[in-house]
Amino acid sequence: MTLSTHFTLEELTFSDTAVRLGIDNNVTDDKVLGNLHVLATGLEQVRAVLNAPLHINSGYRCLLLNGAVKGSINSAHMQGWAADFTCRLFGTPLEIVKEVVKAGVKFDQCITEGAWVHVSFDPRMRNLVMTAHFDKYGKATYTSGA
Numbered sequence: 001m002t003l004s005t006h007f008t009l010e011e012l013t014f015s016d017t018a019v020r021l022g023i024d025n026n027v028t029d030d031k032v033l034g035n036l037h038v039l040a041t042g043l044e045q046v047r048a049v050l051n052a053p054l055h056i057n058s059g060y061r062c063l064l065l066n067g068a069v070k071g072s073i074n075s076a077h078m079q080g081w082a083a084d085f086t087c088r089l090f091g092t093p094l095e096i097v098k099e100v101v102k103a104g105v106k107f108d109q110c111i112t113e114g115a116w117v118h119v120s121f122d123p124r125m126r127n128l129v130m131t132a133h134f135d136k137y138g139k140a141t142y143t144s145g146a
Contacts, residue, residue, distance in 0.1 A: 007043055007044070049103040050089075050100075055087070057116050076108070082119065093114070110127075118132075131143050
């Protein structure tokens with residue numbers, strides 16, 4: 001199913017982890033499906049700013065998948081508001097976040113998370129820009145700014 005010009009439902013629900021663990025990550029809730037349309041629209045804005053395709057690492061996550069990847073219990077991924085992505089043709093995650101902010105894209109969160117960018121279009125639209133820092137166990141803490 002096409003959600004926007006460049007993003008499909010399949011792309012925003014696919015997960016290597018779900019396949020490996022046999023987790024059904026299909027969307028069964030119409031509200032979440034509507035949220036994924038909002039997410040795809042936001043990702044279109046990011047793609048236009050970067051003028052390059054995005055590689056989605058993680059979009060929607062059902063509760064079981066979110067637990068398997070050790071996601072936050074309040075993760076916007078579970079509601080269909082968030083995606084983690086890279087854009088190698090544009091640059092590093094830090095360069096991507098800075099460009100998205102500079103372009104004035106409206107978002108809830110835009111986070112430099114090591115090797116990828118996390119962006120959320122939760123309707124709170126707080127424009128929170130953060131950087132994740134990981135300890136030796138992989139636990140993240142966040143600081144404000146890119």
